Amino acid sequence: MATLTASHFVSRTSHVNGTQESSGSETKSLAQIGLRGQRATHNGLRRLSARTTVGRSKGYKSENGKGLPSGAIVCRSGMNLVFVGCEVGPWSKTGGLGDVLGGLPPAMAARGHRVMSVSPRYDQYKDAWDTCVVVEIPVGDRIETVRFFHCYKRGVDRVFVDHPWFLEKVWGKTGSKIYGPSAGVDYIDNQMRFSLFCQAVLEAPRILNLNSSKYFSGPYGEDVVFIANDWHTAILPCYLKSMYQSSGIYRNAKVVFCIHNIAYQGRFAFSDFGFLNLPDRFKSSFDFMDGYKKPVKGRKINWMKAGILEADRVVTVSPYYAEELVSGEAKGVELDNIIRKATITGIVNGMDVQEWNPSTDKHIGIHYNATTVMDAKALLKEALQAEVGLPVDRNIPLIGFIGRLEEQKGSDILAAAIPKFIDEDVQIVVLGTGKKAMEKQIEQLEIKYPNKAIGVAKFNVSLAHMITAGADFMLIPSRFEPCGLIQLHAMRYGTVPICAATGGLVDTVKEGFTGFHMGPFNVECDRIDPADVDAVAITVKRALATYGTAALGEMIQNCMALDLSWKGPSKNWEELLLSLGPAGCQPGIEGEEIAPLAKENVATP
Ligand SMILES: Nc1ncnc2c1ncn2[C@@H]1O[C@H](COP(=O)(O)OP(=O)(O)O[C@H]2O[C@H](CO)[C@@H](O)[C@H](O)[C@H]2O)[C@@H](O)[C@H]1O
Numbered sequence: 001m002a003t004l005t006a007s008h009f010v011s012r013t014s015h016v017n018g019t020q021e022s023s024g025s026e027t028k029s030l031a032q033i034g035l036r037g038q039r040a041t042h043n044g045l046r047r048l049s050a051r052t053t054v055g056r057s058k059g060y061k062s063e064n065g066k067g068l069p070s071g072a073i074v075c076r077s078g079m080n081l082v083f084v085g086c087e088v089g090p091w092s093k094t095g096g097l098g099d100v101l102g103g104l105p106p107a108m109a110a111r112g113h114r115v116m117s118v119s120p121r122y123d124q125y126k127d128a129w130d131t132c133v134v135v136e137i138p139v140g141d142r143i144e145t146v147r148f149f150h151c152y153k154r155g156v157d158r159v160f161v162d163h164p165w166f167l168e169k170v171w172g173k174t175g176s177k178i179y180g181p182s183a184g185v186d187y188i189d190n191q192m193r194f195s196l197f198c199q200a201v202l203e204a205p206r207i208l209n210l211n212s213s214k215y216f217s218g219p220y221g222e223d224v225v226f227i228a229n230d231w232h233t234a235i236l237p238c239y240l241k242s243m244y245q246s247s248g249i250y251r252n253a254k255v256v257f258c259i260h261n262i263a264y265q266g267r268f269a270f271s272d273f274g275f276l277n278l279p280d281r282f283k284s285s286f287d288f289m290d291g292y293k294k295p296v297k298g299r300k301i302n303w304m305k306a307g308i309l310e311a312d313r314v315v316t317v318s319p320y321y322a323e324e325l326v327s328g329e330a331k332g333v334e335l336d337n338i339i340r341k342a343t344i345t346g347i348v349n350g351m352d353v354q355e356w357n358p359s360t361d362k363h364i365g366i367h368y369n370a371t372t373v374m375d376a377k378a379l380l381k382e383a384l385q386a387e388v389g390l391p392v393d394r395n396i397p398l399i400g401f402i403g404r405l406e407e408q409k410g411s412d413i414l415a416a417a418i419p420k421f422i423d424e425d426v427q428i429v430v431l432g433t434g435k436k437a438m439e440k441q442i443e444q445l446e447i448k449y450p451n452k453a454i455g456v457a458k459f460n461v462s463l464a465h466m467i468t469a470g471a472d473f474m475l476i477p478s479r480f481e482p483c484g485l486i487q488l489h490a491m492r493y494g495t496v497p498i499c500a501a502t503g504g505l506v507d508t509v510k511e512g513f514t515g516f517h518m519g520p521f522n523v524e525c526d527r528i529d530p531a532d533v534d535a536v537a538i539t540v541k542r543a544l545a546t547y548g549t550a551a552l553g554e555m556i557q558n559c560m561a562l563d564l565s566w567k568g569p570s571k572n573w574e575e576l577l578l579s580l581g582p583a584g585c586q587p588g589i590e591g592e593e594i595a596p597l598a599k600e601n602v603a604t605p
């Protein structure tokens with residue numbers, strides 16, 4: 001775990017970045033979308049939020065209807081942790097944020113802490129039940145009613161905030177419509193949605209009487225640590241301070257703000273501040289001069305800036321990304337100076353070793369381990385080739401790519417590099433969804449390079465597993481990559497990463513030992529740097545030259561020998577959270593007993 005402060009790093013000169021947050025819709029002011037009218041004042045807000053109604057005076061019983069089991073041990077050791085995020089896998093996921101909110105909470109539970117996650121209820125999840133607990137929340141000048149749904153899985157209370165702004169918009173399309181109707185287009189009321197969500201989250205630990213675990217019972221109470229993830233939850237510490245701590249509630253509660261991707265900051269019209277129902281003293285934390293032109297240059301509010309300044313601690317998902325964030329404007333996307341004022345800690349992500357396990361994976365036809373990898377891979381490659389329609393030949397080296405089709409992931413750089421190495425004996429399979437133009441680009445591959453390359457523009461979990469197992473190499477040409485899970489999945493399956501030297505790729509892939517590095521790429525998103533195209537081509541050729549050699553066999557073994565689970569990262573997270581001195585701040589003593597629970601009850605959304 002690396003703890004970084006401004007003094008540790010000298011600013012670097014790097015490429016000029018284009019933030020990805022440039023859709024015209026995002027900066028539409030709330031006034032423009034009909035939230036004009038009388039604003040709830042700060043005091044009004046408090047009064048309103050106090051109008052909490054709890055459906056059952058004795059609290060909600062667990063979904064099995066039994067409530068607290070007889071003879072339950074009410075264990076008060078360990079911390080009370082509340083993870084907050086807009087995606088929680090497997091219930092909701094557009095990418096890696098969902099994976100982390102799916103995997104880290106059970107790992108913390110396995111260390112003996114009481115753990116809840118709260119996310120929006122985008123669908124009718126068949127395993128999450130209505131708690132009948134209802135709360136009224138002020139948003140702008142409206143009062144909205146939310147309900148809480150709940151299930152208990154892998155030692156974690158999974159809480160879902162139910163409101164039409166989530167369910168009606170997204171229903172049946174959780175994989176793609178969480179943030180907007182299509183990639184690159186945001187819902188114009190996202191500020192209202194996430195303001196509502198964060199306020200609901202702050203009620204959950206106090207009012208939900210959760211009794212599913214035999215180790216803990218009753219509400220979590222006020223001595224909690226909130227772990228808020230990405231810009232959608234960055235406003236949470238502000239509401240905590242203005243609506244609760246100012247009146248003596250949640251006095252010991254702490255907030256950790258975790259950055260999964262600095263490219264998405266939640267920048268909006270400055271005039272929208274008024275609709276957030278926050279006292280004026282918070283204005284400076286949101287105040288932001290937007291240096292980028294799109295859609296309009298100038299003064300904005302910036303949710304992520306507020307999260308960084310108002311949280312007790314800032315974390316990001318790898319030590320090297322933490323360094324990059326404070327290295328200058330380009331990689332810090334204009335928040336580098338703000339992050340330098342805080343202390344940022346980089347903790348590398350783990351991966352879900354149950355879902356991604358080559359010896360049990362339900363998406364692949366043959367199971368394998370480090371001993372059987374060579375034989376199994378040949379067969380799984382053939383299965384993959386047949387599935388995507390490439391010539392079936394186990395002797396051709398196959399390169400995979402999986403990712404959201406945004407400039408971040410560099411699928412456009414890959415497309416530009418293919419002509420430079422396609423004459424080699426090689427096949428390429430690309431899987432991704434995202435920007436329409438980029439989807440089209442990957443769909444053109446089979447036309448341009450028949451029998452050699454294919455692009456599938458779908459969100460297809462099974463195919464992702466088949467590629468991870470059947471490919472020989474996984475290409476990750478990211479312009480920036482906070483941590484990256486693709487390379488972790490790949491290494492566990494003995495698929496050797498070929499990756500750009502950025503963010504977590506630097507921390508997790510060792511050149512010549514577990515993968516091939518292409519060097520750092522230009523982070524400018526609106527152009528393709530020819531030097532990066534060359535780096536891809538040269539490194540791919542370098543990797544292909546090892547195909548069939550003992551050296552590659554050794555690298556495969558090195559990859560498969562790594563422990564990439566959440567075990568190590570959760571220890572680092574625990575250390576960081578304990579350092580905040582929260583109540584119950586000794587490590588949980590029941591960890592060994594809770595650990596098995598964290599492995600059971602795999603969710604069925
Ligand atoms: N078309 C498709 N079909 C099926 N599955 C698909 C898919 N496209 C992507 N996925 C899956 O989505 C996940 C993406 O993981 P990444 O690490 O690339 O995250 P992402 O960039 O979204 O998240 C951000 O947050 C995470 C978590 O902190 C960081 O690792 C990362 O660097 C940061 O950008 C993987 O589980 C992958 O298999």
Ligand SMILES: OC[C@H]1O[C@H](O[C@H]2[C@H](O)[C@@H](O)[C@@H](O[C@H]3[C@H](O)[C@@H](O)[C@@H](O)O[C@@H]3CO)O[C@@H]2CO)[C@H](O)[C@@H](O)[C@@H]1O
Pocket residue numbers: 020021022023026087093094095096097098179182183184185186230231260261264404
């Ligand atoms: O798990 C995948 C990623 O999910 C989150 O990213 C989303 C982001 O937070 C949303 O704001 C939105 O981003 C759009 C952006 O708002 C818009 O201005 C335009 O630039 O297009 C963007 C993409 O549509 O959607 C993102 C998901 O695609 C999370 O914040 C990331 O850390 C995760 O990587």
